[in-house]
Amino acid sequence: HADRRLYSPTxxxxxxxxxxxNWGFALACLIGYRILDSKKxxxxxxxxxxxxxxxxxxxxxxxxxxxxFKDTLLPKNxxxxxxxxxxxxxxxxxxxxMKPADFRTNFEKVLETSEQGLKVMIATRGxxxxxxxxxxxxxxxxxxxxxxxxxxxxxxSGPVDPDTLVEGNTIKGILAGPASGIETLSDLFDRxxxxxxxxDDPVGVQTADILARIYAVWISFLKASGRITDPVDIGYL
Numbered sequence: 001h002a003d004r005r006l007y008s009p010t011x012x013x014x015x016x017x018x019x020x021x022n023w024g025f026a027l028a029c030l031i032g033y034r035i036l037d038s039k040k041x042x043x044x045x046x047x048x049x050x051x052x053x054x055x056x057x058x059x060x061x062x063x064x065x066x067x068x069f070k071d072t073l074l075p076k077n078x079x080x081x082x083x084x085x086x087x088x089x090x091x092x093x094x095x096x097x098m099k100p101a102d103f104r105t106n107f108e109k110v111l112e113t114s115e116q117g118l119k120v121m122i123a124t125r126g127x128x129x130x131x132x133x134x135x136x137x138x139x140x141x142x143x144x145x146x147x148x149x150x151x152x153x154x155x156x157s158g159p160v161d162p163d164t165l166v167e168g169n170t171i172k173g174i175l176a177g178p179a180s181g182i183e184t185l186s187d188l189f190d191r192x193x194x195x196x197x198x199x200d201d202p203v204g205v206q207t208a209d210i211l212a213r214i215y216a217v218w219i220s221f222l223k224a225s226g227r228i229t230d231p232v233d234i235g236y237l
Contacts, residue, residue, distance in 0.1 A: 011045035015188070016087050016094045018106055020050035020080065023097035023123060025065035025072075026162035031095075031188050032075030048080045049087035051106065056082035065166075072166060088113040093185065095156065096135075097123045103135050104128065107142060117150030119181055122202075125157065125209055134206045152178055154185060155202040157209045168193050176202040 015035075017028045028048050035041040050056045059065070060080035063073045074080075081087050088094070088110050098106055103124050110120070124135040131138070136155050143151050154177030164171050168191075175186050176199035186196045199205055219237060222228045228237065 011043055013041070013044040013093070014047070014091045015044060016047045016049055016091045017097055018049050018087075018094060018110075019097040019099075019102075020048055020052070020055050020059050021066060021097070021099070022068065022162040024048055024050070024095075025059075025069050025074070026165040027095055027097055027123065028078050029065075029072070029075060030165050030191065030194075032078045034188055034191060036075060036077055046075075046078050047087050047091075048074075048078060049082070049084065050080075051082055051084070051109075053082045056080050068163060069166060084109045084113055089115050091118050092116070093119050093121070093188070095121045095123055096139075100124055100126050100128045100135065104138065104142070107139055111142060111146050111148060111151075114151075117152075119152045119154065119185060121154045121156045121175070121177075121185065122206075123156040125206075127210070134203060136202045136206050152181060153202065154178075154182065155205050157205050158197070159212065171195070172197060174199060174205050176200065176205040 015031060017024050017031070025048070028046065032046050035044050035046055048056075048059065059074070064070055065072050065074070091110075091114055094110060096103065096107060120139070122135050122139055127133060128135055128138055136153060139153055143153065154175060156173065156175055158171070158173040160171045160173050170193045172195045173189060174197045175182060175189070179200060182198055186198060189196050219234060222237070223234065228234055
């Protein structure tokens, strides 16, 4: 507790990662070490929120991640909670790293609980079930319906998986959204092995992410079935 960057309800900057799954754990590790390594974040706190009480309690107690990260510990400055009020009331930046099926319910908690302006990075990938809508478009509509003019939405994407974030492999991520504040947000991911591409087209970035994975499945099928074998053909496709 001698480290001031451990969780504090009086911190100037309260960053929340929503979701204690692989994505949430990996992003919390990345940002947690970024905060610990930089003096500019001495007054910042970092929280993982997950509505599943048992999951949040276990991660908060044992400090290890799910599945492939069972032997990896969270940075010492990450606080874990299932209490939405504690997580969102004074949040300043939020990263939604939840499955599409859980997006609406949990983003509603953010909008109902938060008491100040905040920047929301949506890392949910794929269409939302039932409507085939992009999470950014749905989030934008939810903000509009509640008349919250103090919330800025961004998308966080790219050819990245949780393993590469935790292992420190060289990656290229994409942060997309309004120009105001995007540079400040990208600083949270400023690590030697990360190259962040900034875009002003969050809808285009989420659409491209879905298409890229469709292309990957299709190419894998063509290769496995012997329809294409030449690297030039694969690259062209």
